[in-house]
Amino acid sequence: MDQVQKILEGDVRSLARLMSLIENGAAEAIPALKALYPHTGKAYIVGITGPPGCGKSTLTDRLTEAYRARGQTVGIVAVDPTSPFTGGAILGDRLRMQRHFLDQGVFIRSMATRGHLGGLARATNDVVDVLDAAGKAIIFIETVGVGQDEVDVVKAAHTSVVVMVPGLGDSVQTIKAGIMEIGDVFVVNKADRDGADRTVQDIEMALMMNPPGNAWAPRVCRTVATRGDGVADLVEAIEAHRQFAQDGDGRARKHRERTEHVLLELLRDRLARRALERAEANGSLEGLLDRVARRETDPYTAVEAILGKLGL
Numbered sequence: 001m002d003q004v005q006k007i008l009e010g011d012v013r014s015l016a017r018l019m020s021l022i023e024n025g026a027a028e029a030i031p032a033l034k035a036l037y038p039h040t041g042k043a044y045i046v047g048i049t050g051p052p053g054c055g056k057s058t059l060t061d062r063l064t065e066a067y068r069a070r071g072q073t074v075g076i077v078a079v080d081p082t083s084p085f086t087g088g089a090i091l092g093d094r095l096r097m098q099r100h101f102l103d104q105g106v107f108i109r110s111m112a113t114r115g116h117l118g119g120l121a122r123a124t125n126d127v128v129d130v131l132d133a134a135g136k137a138i139i140f141i142e143t144v145g146v147g148q149d150e151v152d153v154v155k156a157a158h159t160s161v162v163v164m165v166p167g168l169g170d171s172v173q174t175i176k177a178g179i180m181e182i183g184d185v186f187v188v189n190k191a192d193r194d195g196a197d198r199t200v201q202d203i204e205m206a207l208m209m210n211p212p213g214n215a216w217a218p219r220v221c222r223t224v225a226t227r228g229d230g231v232a233d234l235v236e237a238i239e240a241h242r243q244f245a246q247d248g249d250g251r252a253r254k255h256r257e258r259t260e261h262v263l264l265e266l267l268r269d270r271l272a273r274r275a276l277e278r279a280e281a282n283g284s285l286e287g288l289l290d291r292v293a294r295r296e297t298d299p300y301t302a303v304e305a306i307l308g309k310l311g312l
Contacts, residue, residue: 047157075131166195191222
């Protein structure tokens with residue numbers, strides 16, 4: 001397949017074209033994804049999450065600069081909120097990373113969540129696989145930044161970086177259990193602000209309350225991303241976690257967890273789509289909706305009826 005070969009060679013236009021097909025859910029993307037999959041599994045995936053305004057994009061930009069200085073190619077998947085009018089990404093994190101546009105060793109893709117919860121877009125994992133197959137050594141996934149519940153990134157990344165900032169009011173509210181449990185590295189960005197020391201202390205205290213059993217002790221770094229301060233320490237922390245995972249079975253375990261997540265997400269999506277298509281084709285969906293709305297039946301029985309037509 002000519003397109004697959006071009007992607008394996010890193011052709012930018014072929015990469016962008018396939019990613020657009022993936023985002024749009026086009027069936028034409030599936031043969032290419034199947035052909036590319038045997039070439040994946042080499043990239044190291046770093047997830048970057050945190051609340052809006054914490055500086056995730058600027059930090060990702062600085063990390064890209066640092067890894068490029070090490071001679072490593074970089075892929076960036078920046079997940080943005082969805083435009084209610086076009087369905088596209090409305091923030092366009094690529095605007096914050098303009099200085100990498102002409103760098104052939106960097107590929108940046110903004111994606112819209114399109115209503116998918118958890119901080120990632122539904123097509124994120126497929127896009128990451130395409131970048132992996134194209135030879136990107138490091139892939140950054142920057143989540144949408146919706147708050148305390150965007151924990152899907154831990155299933156997609158080998159190392160999860162949680163970014164926080166001082167001055168968000170009650171700092172305890174920014175370090176809920178879900179976020180604290182997914183972080184391999186924590187970053188207090190904008191550390192030149194008042195309250196940075198308190199935020200670091202709160203994170204360290206919260207980490208002490210994590211259940212025992214994880215041999216990796218998450219690190220807490222301070223950065224001022226706009227100036228590049230502390231980025232070298234952050235890279236060192238990411239690489240330390242990477243080495244920790246490679247020394248044990250962490251990398252293999254993460255690969256399996258990510259594979260399970262991708263497989264189950266794909267299975268749910270396909271089953272739901274097929275069930276709806278079957279119900280819409282024979283006209284039973286509208287009738288079921290009317291019956292549920294009139295309380296003549298319940299949603300559970302309706303779903304069972306739809307699945308029954310699939311033999312499930």
